[in-house]
Amino acid sequence: MMENKIDWISLTLYLAILLFGWLNIYAACYDESHAGIFDFSTKHGKQLIWIGVSLFFALVITLTDPKIFSQTAYFIYLGALLLLVVTLFVANVTKGGQSWIDFGSFKLQPSEFAKFATALALAKYMSSLDLDYKLVRTKIVSWVIVLIPALLILLQHDTGSAMVFAGFVLPLYREGLSPKILIFGLIAIILFVVALLVNRFIIIGMLALIALFYLFVWLNKRTRKHYMWATVVFLACSLFTLSVDFAFEHILEPHQRDRIYVLLGKTDDTRGTGYNVYQSKIAIGSGGVIGKGFLNGTITKADFVPEQETDFIFCTVGEEWGFVGATAVTLLYVCLLLRLVTLAERQYSRFSRFYGYSVASILFVHVFINIGMVLGLLPVIGIPLPFFSYGGSSLIAFTILLFIFLRQDQERSKPV
Amino acid sequence: MSRNQYQERSNVIRIIFITIGAIFIVRLAFLQLFDNTYRDLADQQALRNVTQYAARGLIYDRNGKLLVYNEAVYDLMVIPKMTKHLDTAYFCKVIGISREDFDARMKKACRYSTYSPSIFMKQVSKEEYGSWQSHLYKFHGFYVQKRTLRVYDKPIAAHVLGYVGEVDQSDIDNDHYYKQGDYIGKSGLEKSYEGVLRGVKGKRVMHVDVHNREIGPYKNGAEDTMAIEGGNLYTTLDADLQEYAEGLMANKRGCIVAIEPSTGEVLALLSAPGYDPNLLVGRARGENYLMLQRDIAKPLFNRALQAQYPPGSIFKVAQAMTALDLGVISPSTGFPCDKSLVGCHNHPSARTVQEAIKMSCNPYFYFVYRRIIQQGKYSNIYRDSPYGLTVWHNYMERFGFGTRIGIDLPSVKSGNIPDTNYYNRWYGAGKWAFSTIYSNSIGQGEVEVVPLQMANLACIVANRGYWITPHLVRYYGPDSTRNEEFYTRHETGIDRRYFEIAAAGMYDVVHTAGGTARRANIADIDVCGKTGTAQNIGYDHSVFICFAPKENPKIAVAVYVENAPGGGGFWAAPIASLVVEKYIRGNVTRTELEKYYREAAPCQKLPLTRISKKKRK
Incomplete structure (x- = not known):
């Protein structure tokens, strides 16, 4: 057993994001009459406490035996599921979701902790010695492990957090999941968007043309197998297209429909549904190259953007630090993600590698959805920017998620 | 299964990130x-x-008397978006308006913008504001903005001072300094000295939050600018004389212009009927303006600068000077009073120019004008007359006739001195001669003169041959700026000796037997004047110009009374002499005469309204 130092690159990136995040929370809540840093009645004051607690957890994890996480993975998972179920019964409705357990002095969001619990459990399952991922049964079990917490969170009306679980596609893909799933997913999203914008019969016509092109021009191999494939894919896509309207009208909730319409430019409602993103774009766009300067954001200071210290924290960066600052934050995240992939690849245990990929993927989905939403590229889905947004549960949960992996990495073992 | 199966897939994931x-x-x-x-x-x-907003500059008279100053009023502003929780009934009770009124005002404000402030109630007086000031904090979304309004110490000189009003779209388009709701000088000195009086607006940039509450100054006030007060005007008007002259013109229509000949400074300028300038201030402005506009006596019309009248016999002075200068007559030329040529009153034939002016002999000036127009340059009178007319036109322009006199008031008319083009248009080239146009000789016919030009003619004779641009402002602003244009002499180029003859003739008009304006005689003051009776479609107009004293004149006056039968000697001359006496002596000894002309109305048949009642709220 070889003892390594903790990966200082990841640690530095983590601390940089944490510090810059806090500065922006301070700016977003800045009030000249309450300018004290250690005023714990303010949000930036509270966030200092959460940062302290997170660092404490990080330290504890660094001091524990890393094997304990793989050994207790299923228990942690079950514990998290139990918490989610309990939440369903005791939670109060907050901001359209019911994902909080109120402990009086503080509130806990179990869905944040379910993420690393699921990562642990799935990593544990995927590293079983006798596992053959080619078996259908294995695939089903792996997806069940992901879908149970996702469904429980969906029942809490927290669509954003539930969507994070789709991120497990990436580690599964790394371990052997067919790339067709990724491609189909991509095609489905494209078709969904196009179906909302273009007449469905035009789309079906286009699909038919593509299928014919595929058969007669590109492949030019007219075997029965290819005919069959082309027909099946064509029919599946057409059916999907036809069902988009139905799904859109009957499965999505009205506010979700509105947000998608706003994104697609079908409704231009800068006072209602589109208000957040409109203001967010104004804040970011008015930042210019180097921004208006720390604590000088006119939009930030004037509370134009709702949820600015939580889900919309990135527009504070855009306004006060400009293109330079916003790009820097984006790059910090990309570097952290790439570093995590590198770390995952150097693991000798399959458990650590899978867990590492899960960490990278969960962080990625958060960053992707959050910044995409703030920049007006994705519909409004409320999930926090990891290590950056205000909020104790998410900061602590993300820290635990990351440091369990860094701890695994520290004690990566040679192959036996 | 190899441990590193699918390792290349890590690159796909990296590429995605x-x-x-x-x-x-x-x-x-x-x-x-x-x-x-x-x-x-x-x-x-x-x-x-x-x-x-910058306070507008003040306006003083020549003796330092304040004519126009400012008073603070308050615009009640509203931001409709912020008034959601307003207790409307309570608000209406405090402010003192009805519910319907409230709804109408609110609707108007909302139509402009629900987010930006707009005026809810204009120009609330200090007293009214004071009565509900202490309640205002309860009404979220309402605040007051301080403005200033003009106040006129005395209800005089409305046409000179002009009025101030809100800018209209064309003002905003012409000058981007102005924004909706700004005030601008609309007429009179307020308009011509707008750039001096308005000062410079300042601005404060405030940072407001999402609820439109002010958080504080933006960048600590780095982009704020201070308002700079408007510059004051120090005018040439004599407030007492102006007030006195306006009193004399009560019940009459017409105008008076009084100028200090040596400087061109306008001492009094008025148009009757006038109006109280305070009428065109404040909230009742629109209503009062309409009332004045509808008045058939046209009180808004500044006759002194804009009315183009036939000058009548006063015009003869300029004809005599022109003919003498051209050498077509000599000072001792005499002409018979031949009433078959042109009508005249009964008097002996004039043997000299001086006598002709004194008796205002129409046939005499018929002959004079004929000598000017038909100088014998060409044997064909249809070629000779256009030549003579061109020479004459040039002389008339040197007297200021037919030109826009550069007084510092807007909308001055030029009058009309016909030239060859004018008659060619009417009659065709080569189809007119002296016999067609002789009425010009006695200030009738196609000649039109603005009263300011008549007063200017009196100045020219008083100065014996030159005039200085009549003006109303001596200097202005903090640096006492002067306009150089007001110090240049306009020479007529006519010999001073001839003007001495004119002055002597005008002296005789007032002082000797057979003069047409004996009523203008003032003991101790040598008034030199010339009467005119201008024929027009209705009753004759009564005209008189004069200056006094004969040597070193202090004042030149033109009085024009519309539709005043009895001739220049009966109406205009005594009024002018009263103005002269008031200015030179300071008080008037001829109280009987004064009383008569203050009350007399020349023509009862014509409707007259003198609006002087103060109708401000």
Whole structure:
């Protein structure tokens, strides 16, 4: 057993994001009459406490035996599921979701902790010695492990957090999941968007043309197998297209429909549904190259953007630090993600590698959805920017998620 | 199964991460680097420019008396979006308006913008504001903005001072300094000295939050500018004389212009009927303006500068000077009073120019004008007359006739001195001669003169041959700026000796037997004058110009009384002499005469309204 130092690159990136995040929370809540840093009645004051607690957890994890996480993975998972179920019964409705357990002095969001619990459990399952991922049964079990917490969170009306679980596609893909799933997913999203914008019969016509092109021009191999494939894919896509309207009208909730319409430019409602993103774009766009300067954001200071210290924290960066600052934050995240992939690849245990990929993927989905939403590229889905947004549960949960992996990495073992 | 199966897939995942990062950075570049609209939008919603209105400059008379000053009023402003929780009934009770009125005003404000402030109630007086000032904090979304309104110490000189009103769209288009709701001088000195009087608006940039509450000054006031007060005008008007002259013109229509000949300074300028300038201030302005506009006596019309009258016999003075200068007559030329040529009153034939002026002999000036127009340059009178007319036209322009006199008031008319083009248009080239146009000789026919030009003619004789641009402002602003134009002499180029003859003739008009204006005689003061009776479609107009004293004249006056039968000697001359006496002596000894002309109305048949009642709320 070889003892390594903790990966200082990841640690530095983590601390940089944490510090810059806090500065922006301070700016977003800045009030000249309450300018004290250690005023714990303010949000930036509270966030200092959460940062302290997170660092404490990080330290504890660094001091524990890393094997304990793989050994207790299923228990942690079950514990998290139990918490989610309990939440369903005791939670109060907050901001359209019911994902909080109120402990009086503080509130806990179990869905944040379910993420690393699921990562642990799935990593544990995927590293079983006798596992053959080619078996259908294995695939089903792996997806069940992901879908149970996702469904429980969906029942809490927290669509954003539930969507994070789709991120497990990436580690599964790394371990052997067919790339067709990724491609189909991509095609489905494209078709969904196009179906909302273009007449469905035009789309079906286009699909038919593509299928014919595929058969007669590109492949030019007219075997029965290819005919069959082309027909099946064509029919599946057409059916999907036809069902988009139905799904859109009957499965999505009205506010979700509105947000998608706003994104697609079908409704231009800068006072209602589109208000957040409109203001967010104004804040970011008015930042210019180097921004208006720390604590000088006119939009930030004037509370134009709702949820600015939580889900919309990135527009504070855009306004006060400009293109330079916003790009820097984006790059910090990309570097952290790439570093995590590198770390995952150097693991000798399959458990650590899978867990590492899960960490990278969960962080990625958060960053992707959050910044995409703030920049007006994705519909409004409320999930926090990891290590950056205000909020104790998410900061602590993300820290635990990351440091369990860094701890695994520290004690990566040679192959036996 | 190999441990590192699918390892190459890690690169796919890396590419996904990098791609998304790149997309975000490109998007950021589009939002932050290539698109300025967001910066403007941000400023629009987070910054509020609060205008600091500059107090308008004050206006003084020649003796330092204050004519126009300012009084503070308050505009009650509203931001409709912020009045959601307003207790409307309570608000109406405090402010003192009805519910319907409230709804109408609110609707108007909402139509402008629900987010931006607009005027809810204009120009609330200090007293009214004081009565509910202490309640205002209860009404979220309402605040007051301080403005200033003009106050006129005495109800005089309305036409000279002009009035101030809110800018209209064309003002805003012409000068981007102005914004909706600003005030601008609309007429008179207020208009011509707008640039001096208005000062410079200042602004404060306030940072406002999403609820439109002011958070504080933007960038600690780095972009704020102070308002600079408007400059004062020090006018040439004599307030006492102006008031006195306006009193004399009560019940009459017409105008008086009094000028100090040596300087061109206008001492009094008025048009009757006039109006109280205070009528065109404040909330009742629109209503009063309409009332004045509808008045058939046209009180808003400044006759002294804009009315183009036939000058009548006063015009003869300029004819005599022109003919003498041309050498077509000599001072001792005499002409018979031949009433078959042109009508005249009964008097002996004039043997000299001086006598002709004194008796105002029409046939005499018929002959004079014929000598000017038909100088014998060409044997064909149809060629000779246009030549003579051109020479004459040139002389008339040197007297200021037919030109726009550069007084510092807007909308001055030039009158009409016909030239060859004018008659060619009417009759055709070569189809007119002296016999067609002889009425001009006695100030009738096609000649039209503005009363200011008549007073100027009196100045020219008083100065014996030159005039200085009549003006109303001596100097203005903090640096006492003077307008150089007002110090240049306009020479007629006619010999001083001839003007001495004119002055002597005008002296005789008032002082000797057979003179047409004996009523203008003042003991101790040598008034030199010339009467005129201008024929027109209705009753004759009564005209008189004069200056006094004969040597070193202090004042030149023109009086024009519309539709006043009895001739220049009966109406205009005594009024002018009263003005002269008032100015030179300071008080008037001829109280009986004064009383008569104050009360007399020349023509009862014509409707007259003198609006002087103060109708301000």
